[in-house]
Amino acid sequence: MSTESAFLSLPGAVAGGAGAADGIVTAAHYGDPVSEQRMLAAGRAIVDLSDRGVVTVTGDDRLRWLDSLTSQAVGQLAPGSSAETLLLDPQGRLEHSIRLLDDGATAWLLVDGEQALPLAAWLDRMRFMMRVEVADASAEWATIGQLQPEGARLLVSPAEPNGMPLVWRDPWVDVQVGGWQYAGVETHPGAEFPAVEVLVPRASLPGLVAGLQAGLAHVAGSLALDALRIAAWRPRQSDLDERSIPHEFDWLRSAVHLSKGCYRGQETVAKVHNLGHPPRRLVMLHLDGTLSLLPAPGSAVLRDGVEVGRVTAAARHHDLGPVALAVVKRSLAVDAPLVVTAEVPGADGAATGETAEIAAAQEVVVPPEAGATAGVPRIPRLGAVRR
Incomplete structure (x- = not known):
C-alpha cells in the first residue's frame, strides 16, 4: 500500500515510483525537469526525499561499534561531521550504503527507504554486549535534499533534537582520508555535486509544503536530482546488484578507509585493490x-x-543530454561502440513489449586497469618449472 508525499499537492507535481518500504510516493518532477535541474544545481531548489529511510543508533559504543562493522573509519567522527560507509557481506559484496551523521548523542544512518528495516534488524542482531540501541526511525524523520554550492544557503531549517543541526554533507565532492580514486581525471565531476541532506520531523512536512506554496524556495523532482548525480558519476544503492563490490563504482573514493583495520568484507576489498582487478567497471x-x-x-x-x-540509471541532463550510468565487463575496450536497449511505449504511454536500440558512447569512470596497486611481483607456484 502506497502513501503519497505531501509534496504531491504542489502545482504540477507528477508522481514517481514508490521508494520506501511503506510505499511513500514522491514527485518525479513538477512540470519542467530541465528548469528544476538548473535551480537545483544553483542551490535554489529542494528535493523531497521523504521516501528514504532513517536508522538511529544510540549509546556510548555507537561509533566504535559501527566502525568495527563497516568500511569507513567512523570511530572518532566528530559531532556534526558527515561520512559515508558501506556494509559488506563476508565476500566483500555490497549490502547497504549508509550516509552517516552523528550529533554527539545519536548516530543517524540515512539510507534508501527499502533498506531501513533490514539494516536496522541486522544491526540489532549484532549488538551482543555493546552499549548500543538501534531503531528504524523512518516514521518519525524525513529527509529533504538540495545542492549547496559555494555561497548558497540551506533552504530548509534542520532539526536539532540534541542541539546539533542534522545536516549530512556528501563526501563525494573529494577523495576522503584513507580513500582511493580510480577515475583518471584531473577534475572529478563529483566536485560539482555538493549534495546536502537535511533531517526534519516527518510531521512538519505539510507545513513545509505550505511554505513552498508561499515562495519559501523552488522545488525539484527526483528526475532532476538523478540527472545531476549521474553526471557526477555518483553511485547509490539502486545501482547495485547481488554481485556488486565497491571497486566497480569507484566507491573507495568516499566510503572506504584502506588502512582502518578489520571489518566484514575487508579481505576482499584489500585483495582486489592491492592484487587484483574488479571484474566490472562503471x-x-x-x-x-x-x-x-x-x-x-x-x-x-x-x-x-x-x-x-x-544500465543502472538514465536521465536527460540539462547540458549533456541523455546520459546513463552502466556497469560493464572490465575487458570491454574503452572505445568500443555500444548500444543499449529501451522499451518503446505506446501512444498512451503503456507498455508495448517492443524495444529499440540506442547508440551509446562510453566515458570511462573506473578504468580497466583499476586495482593491483601493490605492484607485487607474481611468485611461481611451489614446484613450478621455470622456462
Whole structure:
C-alpha cells in the first residue's frame, strides 16, 4: 500500500515510483525537469526525499561499534561531521550504503527507504554486549535534499533534537582520508555535486509544503536530482546488484578507509585493490537522443549483439543530454561502440513489449586497469618449472 508525499499537492507535481518500504510516493518532477535541474544545481531548489529511510543508533559504543562493522573509519567522527560507509557481506559484496551523521548523542544512518528495516534488524542482531540501541526511525524523520554550492544557503531549517543541526554533507565532492580514486581525471565531476541532506520531523512536512506554496524556495523532482548525480558519476544503492563490490563504482573514493583495520568484507576489498582487478567497471554513457527514449535500469548494454553490461540509471541532463550510468565487463575496450536497449511505449504511454536500440558512447569512470596497486611481483607456484 502506497502513501503519497505531501509534496504531491504542489502545482504540477507528477508522481514517481514508490521508494520506501511503506510505499511513500514522491514527485518525479513538477512540470519542467530541465528548469528544476538548473535551480537545483544553483542551490535554489529542494528535493523531497521523504521516501528514504532513517536508522538511529544510540549509546556510548555507537561509533566504535559501527566502525568495527563497516568500511569507513567512523570511530572518532566528530559531532556534526558527515561520512559515508558501506556494509559488506563476508565476500566483500555490497549490502547497504549508509550516509552517516552523528550529533554527539545519536548516530543517524540515512539510507534508501527499502533498506531501513533490514539494516536496522541486522544491526540489532549484532549488538551482543555493546552499549548500543538501534531503531528504524523512518516514521518519525524525513529527509529533504538540495545542492549547496559555494555561497548558497540551506533552504530548509534542520532539526536539532540534541542541539546539533542534522545536516549530512556528501563526501563525494573529494577523495576522503584513507580513500582511493580510480577515475583518471584531473577534475572529478563529483566536485560539482555538493549534495546536502537535511533531517526534519516527518510531521512538519505539510507545513513545509505550505511554505513552498508561499515562495519559501523552488522545488525539484527526483528526475532532476538523478540527472545531476549521474553526471557526477555518483553511485547509490539502486545501482547495485547481488554481485556488486565497491571497486566497480569507484566507491573507495568516499566510503572506504584502506588502512582502518578489520571489518566484514575487508579481505576482499584489500585483495582486489592491492592484487587484483574488479571484474566490472562503471562507465557513463552518452546516449543518442534521436528516438527520445531512455533505457530503464537493468537494460542490456550490447556490443555487436552480445551483452557486455547493464544500465543502472538514465536521465536527460540539462547540458549533456541523455546520459546513463552502466556497469560493464572490465575487458570491454574503452572505445568500443555500444548500444543499449529501451522499451518503446505506446501512444498512451503503456507498455508495448517492443524495444529499440540506442547508440551509446562510453566515458570511462573506473578504468580497466583499476586495482593491483601493490605492484607485487607474481611468485611461481611451489614446484613450478621455470622456462
